[in-house]
Amino acid sequence: MPPAEISPFFAAHATALRAAAELGPVLDLACGRGRHALAAAAAGARVVALDRSIPFLEELRRDAAARSLPVACVRADLEGGAQIPFASARLGAVLVFRYLWRPLSEPLADLLRAGGLLLYETFTIHQRDLPHGPGNAAFLLDDGELPKLFPELEVVDFREEAREDADGRRWHLASLAARRPAR
Ligand SMILES: C[S@@+](CC[C@H](N)C(=O)[O-])C[C@H]1O[C@@H](n2cnc3c(N)ncnc32)[C@H](O)[C@@H]1O
Numbered sequence: 775m776p777p778a779e780i781s782p783f784f785a786a787h788a789t790a791l792r793a794a795a796e797l798g799p800v801l802d803l804a805c806g807r808g809r810h811a812l813a814a815a816a817a818g819a820r821v822v823a824l825d826r827s828i829p830f831l832e833e834l835r836r837d838a839a840a841r842s843l844p845v846a847c848v849r850a851d852l853e854g855g856a857q858i859p860f861a862s863a864r865l866g867a868v869l870v871f872r873y874l875w876r877p878l879s880e881p882l883a884d885l886l887r888a889g890g891l892l893l894y895e896t897f898t899i900h901q902r903d904l905p906h907g908p909g910n911a912a913f914l915l916d917d918g919e920l921p922k923l924f925p926e927l928e929v930v931d932f933r934e935e936a937r938e939d940a941d942g943r944r945w946h947l948a949s950l951a952a953r954r955p956a957r
Contacts, residue, residue, distance in 0.1 A: 776806055776872050777939040780813050783895050783949040784871070787931070788817060790951065794891035795819035797866035801885065804852065804873035808834035808845065814869065815843035824858070826851040852878060860885050863957070867891040874913050879923040886954035892927060893951055894920060898934060900946035907945060920948040927952035 784791075791800070791814060802811035805823035807830050815821045815838065823845050825831055831847040838845035850856035852875055865885045874896045886892065899914045901907045908914060921929050931951040938944050 776809065777941065778807075778809060779940055780809050781871055781895055781949075782937070783931075783933070783947075783951075784810050784813065784869070784893060787891070787893055787951050788813075790891055790930070791819070791867055791893065792817050794867040794889065797887045797890055798864055799860075800867040800869065801858070801860065801865050802869045802871075803858070803878075803882070804870060805834065806830050806872075808837065810869050810871055811845050812837060812841070812843060814867075815845050816841070819844075819866070821845045822848060822859075824848045824850055824852075826854075858882075858885065863887050863890075865890055867893065870894045870896065872896050874915065876923065883924050883926050883954065886927075888954055888956040890954045891930075891951065892924065892953075893949075894924075895947055895949040896920075898946045898948050900936070904944060904946070906943055915948050920950045921952065924950070924952055926954070928955050 800814045800819040800821045802823045805811045805825045808823050811821045811823035835847050862884050897914050902909050929952050933949045936946050
């Protein structure tokens with residue numbers, strides 16, 4: 775399970791995310807329990823949170839309602855052919871944390887308005903050296919791969935690092951902030 779706390783990379787780009795959210799809604803893809811969906815909504819964004827897990831979405835819906843935060847929850851299986859429910863160039867920002875499905879990268883970039891922001895952070899191949907986390911290479915990034923998945927976006931920040939969560943578990947992560955240039 776991902777940690778409950780927000781990613782430091784998300785926190786580092788919170789100001790840019792707030793500005794991007796003025797361009798349009800923010801999509802949290804494979805949102806899980808919605809740690810970033812809730813944080814984005816608390817910062818003033820209109821958020822759509824998508825996941826295939828009904829229990830996670832129900833928990834998120836309850837949390838958002840309890841805090842009166844504008845988070846719309848959508849259930850979809852992204853690897854089962856489900857379409858992301860937005861047309862081209864509608865979103866202010868897309869968030870993807872700890873999830874990888876490479877065929878989505880081109881459609882995701884296309885959802886962003888000019889000036890829109892992508893924040894993407896997930897595991898690299900080095901996670902296989904540790905006893906926890908995903909071990910299947912299909913769900914792990916190669917070194918330097920993440921920005922290459924989004925050739926039409928301008929890189930704002932890219933990092934590859936090992937990080938410890940508050941519970942002491944160690945993760946090998948790549949993190950990308952990238953912007954959609956004018957079309
Ligand atoms: C490691 S969790 C990350 C959750 C959240 N992004 C975070 O960082 O807290 C991965 C999430 O991807 C979702 N997921 C996995 N396969 C999916 C699929 N085919 N379609 C939609 N969501 C999927 C899981 O349900 C889970 O919530």
